[in-house]
Amino acid sequence: MFTVCSKKEPSVPPPPTPDQIRAAHIAEAPDDSAERKNLLNIARGAAVVSRTAEITLDNSALRAIDGDPRSDWLSPADDHAQTFTFSLGARSRIEEIGASTAPPVSAKNIRYESSLDGRSFTPLATQTLNQAWGDQLMPVKPPVEANYIRVSTLDGYHLFIDLRSVVAHGAEVAPPQPRSIGGCWSINTFPAAIVENGGTAYGWLDQRERMWLDGGFDGRVWRFVFIRGPQIGLIAFSMSPDNNHISGLKWFEDADPKKLSDSLFGKRQTCSAPPPQFSVDVLRTFLERHLWVPLYGFRFDDANRLVPAQSAFAVRELARLIHDVAPRPVRIVSRELSGADAKSDLAVSQARLDSLRAELQRQKIDVSRVTFVALGRENYHTAVWSEIMRSMQSGIEMDIPLPR
Numbered sequence: 169m170f171t172v173c174s175k176k177e178p179s180v181p182p183p184p185t186p187d188q189i190r191a192a193h194i195a196e197a198p199d200d201s202a203e204r205k206n207l208l209n210i211a212r213g214a215a216v217v218s219r220t221a222e223i224t225l226d227n228s229a230l231r232a233i234d235g236d237p238r239s240d241w242l243s244p245a246d247d248h249a250q251t252f253t254f255s256l257g258a259r260s261r262i263e264e265i266g267a268s269t270a271p272p273v274s275a276k277n278i279r280y281e282s283s284l285d286g287r288s289f290t291p292l293a294t295q296t297l298n299q300a301w302g303d304q305l306m307p308v309k310p311p312v313e314a315n316y317i318r319v320s321t322l323d324g325y326h327l328f329i330d331l332r333s334v335v336a337h338g339a340e341v342a343p344p345q346p347r348s349i350g351g352c353w354s355i356n357t358f359p360a361a362i363v364e365n366g367g368t369a370y371g372w373l374d375q376r377e378r379m380w381l382d383g384g385f386d387g388r389v390w391r392f393v394f395i396r397g398p399q400i401g402l403i404a405f406s407m408s409p410d411n412n413h414i415s416g417l418k419w420f421e422d423a424d425p426k427k428l429s430d431s432l433f434g435k436r437q438t439c440s441a442p443p444p445q446f447s448v449d450v451l452r453t454f455l456e457r458h459l460w461v462p463l464y465g466f467r468f469d470d471a472n473r474l475v476p477a478q479s480a481f482a483v484r485e486l487a488r489l490i491h492d493v494a495p496r497p498v499r500i501v502s503r504e505l506s507g508a509d510a511k512s513d514l515a516v517s518q519a520r521l522d523s524l525r526a527e528l529q530r531q532k533i534d535v536s537r538v539t540f541v542a543l544g545r546e547n548y549h550t551a552v553w554s555e556i557m558r559s560m561q562s563g564i565e566m567d568i569p570l571p572r
Contacts, residue, residue: 197551202303203235204555207336208317210234211555213257213344213388215406216415216433217286217316220250223328225356225430229254230415232267232331235554236425240270240330243321248275248329251320255286255408256336257388258344262312264337265292266305267319274299275329277322282314286410289318299325303335313341315409347407349390349414352439355432361439367478368465368485370450382450384465384482391464391560394418395450400457403432404556412436421458423560424550451485452492460501460549460567461489462560472519474527487533489566497537500524501565505545505558514544524564539569 208214210233219229227242229252243250265280277296281289293306319334350364355373362371362381369390373379381403383392390405401420407413416432455461465482467475476483490498502521507513521542528535548561 197553198237200235200237200554203237203333205337206233206235206333207256207260207262207338207340208233208254208334209257209555210404210406210415210417211389211559213347213406215255215408215413217253217255217408217413219252219433221247222250227330228431228433230417230431230433232334234417235333235556237268237332238425238553240332242273243275243324243329246327248321248324251318252334253286253316253318254334255316255413256314256340257406258340259284259313259315259342260336260340261338262292262308262314262317262336263339264305264335265308265317266295266303266335267297268301268303268332268335269297269299270301270330270332271299271325273326273328273330274324275321275331276324279320279322281318281320282312283316283318284314286316286408289316292317303333305335305337308338311338344388345409347385347390348411349385349405349407352437353414353434354437355414355416355434356430359437360434365481367467367475368481380448380450382465384467386464386467386559386563389556389559390414391462391563393450393454393462393464395448395453400454401427401429402462402560404560405432405434417556419560422550423557425553425557426551452489455489455493455566455568459570460565463564463566466520466524466564468520468523472516472523474520474523476527479527483527483531483533486566487528487531490533490535490538493568494537496568497539499539499541499567499569501567502540502542502563503544503548503565504562505548505552506555506562507545510545514542514546517544518542520564 214233216229222228223242223244229241231239232241279294280292282292283289349362353360358375360373368384370382377397379394379396381392381394392403403418405414405416414434418429420427467478502517504513504516
């Protein structure tokens with residue numbers, strides 16, 4: 169008599185929970201503390217004014233100032249001599265200049281120049297980079313004030329060369345000048361038009377299928393929600409001091425490093441016709457698809473009080489959204505990720521939330537279905553690899569809680 173033994177199949181582990189996925193993703197985040205000191209950081213308002221070439225828009229000059237220590241500009245093959253002009257977010261005193269790179273495709277010799285007006289440049293230094301990781305900096309003696317930095321890669325060690333970051337250390341000596349994004353643009357050769365309304369803005373980018381934008385200015389960067397057919401996502405634009413050039417990072421769905429798309433570069437154009445009116449409700453569409461939406465149109469002062477004049481349009485939009493999703497309850501969530509520690513971030517987010525709630529009550533907006541939540545840096549949506557991602561995940565957002 170034979171006994172048949174069946175081989176027991178190994179049990180299938182349960183799928184990871186959303187919290188486990190998020191925790192694993194966050195654990196991948198690199199240390200960007202050195203990048204946060206860099207004056208050439210898009211989160212501080214730095215922008216690309218001009219560039220000669222890159223291998224693709226995924227490795228453009230913007231990736232050398234995006235604050236992400238893992239991204240890079242990469243040259244075309246065997247074409248090392250390239251030049252970029254960057255604008256600073258505010259007039260600054262430059263005390264150190266340099267770059268970080270990735271061996272073995274390191275750039276070798278680099279020339280740096282500075283300018284106040286973006287037209288007349290003065291030599292700062294010429295540097296030979298070692299094939300090594302990390303920032304390689306040279307002192308600028310005496311320190312020089314600048315609004316623009318021009319960088320020229322002269323040669324390299326490999327068929328391709330890269331720059332992880334162009335680095336300028338020092339201090340801002342003046343506040344950022346006003347930036348105005350309203351008007352007509354050519355962005356990556358496509359026509360675009362944006363209308364400003366106080367601290368808020370809306371518009372479109374005509375990429376075969378029109379992309380609709382809705383957002384606002386945080387004092388350094390224009391932050392937008394976008395809708396393009398079935399696509400949703402976020403865009404951060406920085407601007408040059410002359411308001412004639414914009415540089416943009418685009419993410420699908422969230423400001424997640426793994427959802428980052430190609431770079432956006434814009435030049436101001438003369439408007440041939442008035443911008444069309446919205447045909448898509450950007451904020452509500454994003455909210456309905458994603459169950460939360462950033463509200464970038466709110467502007468707060470240095471004491472974290474709402475600035476009513478610059479936030480009036482955003483307040484009306486929030487009131488409309490609360491009304492439109494009735495009778496469902498909603499949450500208004502305040503986040504801040506850029507402070508020194510979790511306690512200070514929570515205090516900032518609470519102060520902003522209290523100020524916004526007071527303004528809604530002053531305007532007699534019905535908030536009976538609204539729960540107000542200050543989260544600081546807790547339970548944010550995704551990993552944070554750079555300061556611009558902290559900026560995109562900070563501020564006021566609205567969400568629709570799932571039923572329990």
